[in-house]
Amino acid sequence: xxxxxxxxxxxxxxxxxxxxxxxxxxxxxxxxxxxxxxxxxxxxxxxxxxxxxxxxxxxxxxxxxxxxxxxxxxxxxxxxxxxxxxxxxxxxxxxxxxxxxxxxxxxxxxxxxxxxxxxxxxxxxxxxxxxxxxxxxxxxxxxxxxxxxxxxxxxxxxxxxxxxxxxxxxxxxxxxxxxxxxxxxxxxxxxxxxxxxxxxxxxxxxxxxxxxxxxxxxxxxxxxxxxxx
Amino acid sequence: xxxxxxxxxxxxxxxxxxxxxxxxxxxxxxxxxxxxxxxxxxxxxxxxxxxxxxxxxxxxxxxxxxxxxxxxxxxxxxxxxxxxxxxxxxxxxxxxxxxxxxxxxxxxxxxxxxxxxxxxxxxxxxxxxxxxxxxxxxxxxxxxxxxxxxxxxxxxxxxxxxxxxxxxxxxxxxxxxx
Ligand SMILES: [Cu+2]
Numbered sequence: 001x002x003x004x005x006x007x008x009x010x011x012x013x014x015x016x017x018x019x020x021x022x023x024x025x026x027x028x029x030x031x032x033x034x035x036x037x038x039x040x041x042x043x044x045x046x047x048x049x050x051x052x053x054x055x056x057x058x059x060x061x062x063x064x065x066x067x068x069x070x071x072x073x074x075x076x077x078x079x080x081x082x083x084x085x086x087x088x089x090x091x092x093x094x095x096x097x098x099x100x101x102x103x104x105x106x107x108x109x110x111x112x113x114x115x116x117x118x119x120x121x122x123x124x125x126x127x128x129x130x131x132x133x134x135x136x137x138x139x140x141x142x143x144x145x146x147x148x149x150x151x152x153x154x155x156x157x158x159x160x161x162x163x164x165x166x167x168x169x170x171x172x173x174x175x176x177x178x179x180x181x182x183x184x185x186x187x188x189x190x191x192x193x194x195x196x197x198x199x200x201x202x203x204x205x206x207x208x209x210x211x212x213x214x215x216x217x218x219x220x221x222x223x224x225x226x227x228x229x
Numbered sequence: 230x231x232x233x234x235x236x237x238x239x240x241x242x243x244x245x246x247x248x249x250x251x252x253x254x255x256x257x258x259x260x261x262x263x264x265x266x267x268x269x270x271x272x273x274x275x276x277x278x279x280x281x282x283x284x285x286x287x288x289x290x291x292x293x294x295x296x297x298x299x300x301x302x303x304x305x306x307x308x309x310x311x312x313x314x315x316x317x318x319x320x321x322x323x324x325x326x327x328x329x330x331x332x333x334x335x336x337x338x339x340x341x342x343x344x345x346x347x348x349x350x351x352x353x354x355x356x357x358x359x360x361x362x363x364x365x366x367x368x369x370x371x372x373x374x375x376x377x378x379x380x381x382x383x384x385x386x387x388x389x390x391x392x393x394x395x396x397x398x399x400x401x402x403x404x405x406x407x
Pocket of ligand 1: 348349
């Protein structure tokens with residue numbers, strides 16, 4: 001291959017990349033990540049409207065190591081737990097959110113993936129057994145630790161929901177025995193201090209979540225929240 | 230279309246404006262008289278379904294549809310070896326749905342609580358003429374109940390769509406992970 005041709009192609013690619021980078025910056029209003037001092041990195045997710053302390057909650061959970069134990073939502077030091085409330089019978093909202101999170105986590109460097117634990121809390125413990133939940137979580141998350149919370153004690157579930165600002169309702173069963181479930185669709189990130197640090201609304205693209213995860217996992221980052229003041 | 234209440238002098242102007250607006254959209258499509266012509270075959274793009282967990286009992290099919298003459302998607306079905314049944318559904322904000330919830334935790338809803346979303350069967354999806362309508366996550370979807378086997382990325386599921394005017398149409402939904 002002619003090296004000068006290869007060089008000019010490389011230049012063209014570089015120019016294109018630079019152009020794209022400029023475009024992205026323009027579109028997002030200065031969303032570039034500055035290392036060190038100066039402009040803080042911007043997050044897509046929103047800071048919780050009030051301080052949400054969830055570190056004291058203890059819930060029965062099955063973890064990706066296959067063990068059932070009493071677990072908390074607090075991640076290991078410098079890690080993150082991302083928390084979902086949902087049910088496996090859910091065909092639309094839950095798989096969408098979990099698929100976007102999978103995309104986000106798989107976009108992280110391999111060493112960072114293990115720092116993110118996915119926690120899925122079922123709001124439908126009657127239909128969601130641990131074996132079912134295990135298959136469900138295992139399907140979405142192969143490269144990072146997860147745990148799935150299931151309690152038949154409704155007061156305990158509601159106590160956990162309240163700590164996050166989440167809720168759910170179960171409708172009356174129809175003739176077939178099916179019932180409607182409504183549930184909170186946002187995803188919560190919990191830091192190692194046991195507080196909710198960030199919340200993503202349903203529909204947040206995986207690439208945006210990935211960007212936020214990188215910032216949250218980087219201790220050198222000074223952060224500012226773009227959306228919710 | 231009826232112009233009975235519009236003065237004849239205005240018609241040509243109106244027609245000219247209509248032509249200008251319609252032409253770029255329709256392109257080289259033939260001149261149609263809305264009331265007498267046959268309904269157009271709906272145009273379907275990006276028909277897809279999400280891969281499921283091994284023993285998942287539910288799934289969802291999404292698509293983008295456009296009808297040149299306007300129509301309504303009223304039903305969807307799949308083969309019995311794919312799923313027990315299929316239904317048109319819509320995911321809506323739980324607040325708007327006013328669900329028949331048990332009241333244990335509904336008394337303390339406030340700004341800090343996200344009451345979330347739920348879904349309910351939809352009687353149909355209106356397709357205004359020449360407007361792309363998306364069935365997408367968090368909105369309209371074709372819900373599959375009682376899945377007979379796991380849906381894996383790359384699989385194709387044939388779905389039969391029934392339109393109010395255009396009748397039935399078969400299309401393949403391609404499975405993907407996200
Ligand atoms: Cu549905």
